Amino acid sequence: MISLELYNYWVVIFLMMAGFYTLIVSNHLIKKIVGLNIFQTSVFMLYISMGKVAGGTAPIAAEGIETYSNPLPHVLILTAIVVGIATTSLALALVIRIKESYGTVQENEILELDHISDTGPQA
Amino acid sequence: MSSINLLIDIVLLTMLVFTTIAIVRSRSLFAIVMLSGIYSLLSANIFIILDAVDVAFTEAAVGAGISTVLMLATIGITGYEQKKRRTISWIAPMVVVVITGAVLVYGTLDMPAFTDPSAPIHQHVAPRYINDSPTEVGIPNMVTSVLASYRGYDTMGEVIVVFAAMIGVFSLIGIREKKSEPIHAEPPARPILQVMAKFMIPFIILFALYVQFHGDFGPGGGFQAGVIFSVAIILYTLTFSQQDAMKLVPPWVLKRLASIGVLIYGGTGVVSMLKGGNFLDYSVLAHDPIHGQHYGILIIEFGVGLTVACAMMLIFFAFISRGDKNP
């Protein structure tokens, strides 16, 4: 029952997990965001893969076409892409502020600085 | 799926895999950001192969365009290189990722085969969109009719998300207005770029308008148009200067317009409510439901375009104005 019929999903899952891995393991905040983007984009591909119909065309009504791919995943993913860019821009803005107030964007250094201020006086 | 499409699909997926591996392994942030732009472009191609033209359009404009620009602006501030770090254990993350991936693969085992037309996903809700939307809503692009009418409320949420991101960016790094004279009195001249930009910008804006108002018939719509429009201004900012661009489209105007765009969308819903329909029920906007749908979709797409264009420009200005401070 395991066949190549699902190859598209599996490749997409691999990409998704590579993005997820980058997101978790990276020490640099911007690389984390890139990982997040890859993770999300792969999820979008998962959705779009589910919407594809063999022999279908893009869901724009035209003369002489019988089969269309499913438009609903497209709509959902349009929304999700917008959510993705919104999150990315907010995250990048946060990174800029973090750089300005900590002087670094390496997670371990930020944690060290936080540790110092945890033990020092608190605002 | 025809064999040529299959072939293209497999080639693109392979390229995606290589790009991803390169991103995971690379240390140079600049390379990582550019590769992530490439990743977006490749995935946009995949979306085209899988018939999602609207999505491909958006992904190319957003993932490869705006988000790469914003990331470049950010690494311009934070620096291009990652420092060597002490060795952090990669085992725990790897275990988490492998388990997650395994659960997903396990989940796909019972899914219908890729592109199977008899899959349940194509049976229940989707047929009505495909069969009836051209007559019920009256426009050929089913994605637009689902987006703007059947699931119009989601799209309103999407506009609000963009608005919320704009608020967030604005709160974090607001736009720095430079009152004093710029330090570099005369920026190095870039005649070729400036002439070309002047030539291109009208075309870009024309294209944005086309995408905005042609979204009912072809791929496109308010969101894509908004992004393209903002790209025109971004190009102007990059080739001339931020002061010039902000004289052209002052931030305080953009702020108002972004809010107004949301209100146009919501206002359409409120008007349809006052006219006796439900929220966002465009059928009551005109005597004929089909005409009502047409007007409704046109108006809300305009609202979407307005908010997205203004929000993107504002976000871009905010990022750029931070960059100049610490070069």
Added chain:
Amino acid sequence: MTFIIDALSWVCLMMGCFLGISGAVGIFKFDEFYSRVHAASVTDTLCVFFIMAGLVLQSGFTLVSVKLIFAVVLLWLTSPVASHALIRSAYHTGLKPKLKTSRKESAKRGQS
């Protein structure tokens, strides 16, 4: 007639592909930034032209062709400018081109 058009379009497509691939090879072969950009940008322009021409021949006298021609014109304008911008910013950030001169030339220069 259709055969001739088909054949022509295939020739165009093949030429385009050849140029595209040679540009890619150039990027890998050359060892220095400016030569690499040169390889990519020079082949790119004609590659785009040939591929688009092949596609225009395929699609015939339709709206699609008009759009394709628009795309070619815009790409012709933008892609050299993009290469220019790339090189310009590389130069301004301080990347100096490697100006290696061969022994013969330097010998000549020494004589004169």
Added chain:
Amino acid sequence: MISEHIPALQVVVPLLAAPICFMILNNRMAWLFATLVSWLSFAMAIMLVMEVKDGTVLRYEFGGWAPPWGIEYSVDILNAYVLLIVSGIAAVVFPYSWKSIQKEIPESHYRIYFTAMLLCLAGLLGMTITGDAFNLFVLLEISSLSSYTLISLGRDRRALTASFQYLIMGTIGATFILIGIGLLYALTGTLNMADLAVRIPPLEGSRTLEAAFAFLIVGFGLKLAMFPLHLWLPNAYAFAPSAVSAFIGSTATKVAIYALLRFLFTIFGTKFSFDYMQVHWLLMPLAVVSIMFASIVAVFQDGIKRLLAYSSVAQIGYMLLGISLVNVTGLTGTLLHLFNHALMKGGLFLTLGAVAYQIGNTRVKSVAGLGQAMPFTMGAFVVGALSLIGVPLTVGFISKWYLILATLEKGYWPLTVLILISSLIAVVYTWRIIETAYFQDRPADAPPVSEAPLSLLIPAWTLIAANLYFGINSSLSTELASSAATMLFGGNL
């Protein structure tokens, strides 16, 4: 005519008020406007509760498209109850904000603050009321993005890292939820919750369904700060501005728990979630660990806000414990604790806001001697702390009582002991603060302090008084919670 639109207006009014608020130039006007909107949505929530109290379900079709093609709002007793909590807290926090943010946020950011608060409110209300799985994701992102913004407004630079960490973990959670919804959609072809509930039971045994279930649990687990996924919460609550801590701390995780309940009980159904997937054997140990671990960590905190944040993680453990008991009494306990915890944490964070307004920080050491200097503020804190411990006549007692009853009903007496022990730990960590405030003198070199202004005290005392009122006269909350719990288990009202 307007009454039939109330389910839509409940969310649309704050949603559209946000851009209007952003356009108002005068800060004070923006505040008055936002406060008015929050009261309006509280009024609408009360009206909704009145309408669905007898078990009717209100449905609202957006765009006039019948579900499952269009998006639907459906209000039953459970989400009306959660709407009441969220909008009630908002109706208290909004008026409080004006004074509180004056010392914590630069004046240029007031409008942004109120706009983001309105967006957050609208997003949370929308997540609660919606009957469409994907719409839930969109509204979740609205509330999340605005709460990242709100948290980053904190004065300390650690607010930025806290916000970033929350953003990363929250987005992972949202993406997991997106995957789960996608798998469900692939299986059933629908996104409507009621429709999903009909179509899922026959699919029992499908691996895709199991994977979707796992992703949704983890996704919501991240959002509601379930034990090993709680890492974002302490810093986020500790460094956010006081009013934001009060609002987000008492609503955001509650709404995530509501969403989890909705998926577990309504969409997947009790049969699949508990008989087939046995999810309570996952939730129970996590709940136990989080109650013990977070309570103990709370004892050793220096900052009161962070102490309360860890206590929140423990309280979330109680709620999960109630779910994992899989009986009506336990679930009633969970739902009551949603309500009661919102009241007590809201009240406590608001009193802390008053402390921060007067003395500038909220470390345990700094409150020394405040029992005499700020009697009303610290009095409110004491009542809130008693409620947190679960002393009779406060709301904390009611929900713990139900949880204990439920554990006894099941015969799990070690859990009963656990609840009692953790209450004792709560005594320890709240006593530290009370002792410092009442039995230590204010250091001689510290500047004199006076009582907090009334505009801070009145909202804080409103919530604290609600703690007492619903602790003595608990009929309203108990009635709603128990009928919602009965409904979730599929019983008749």
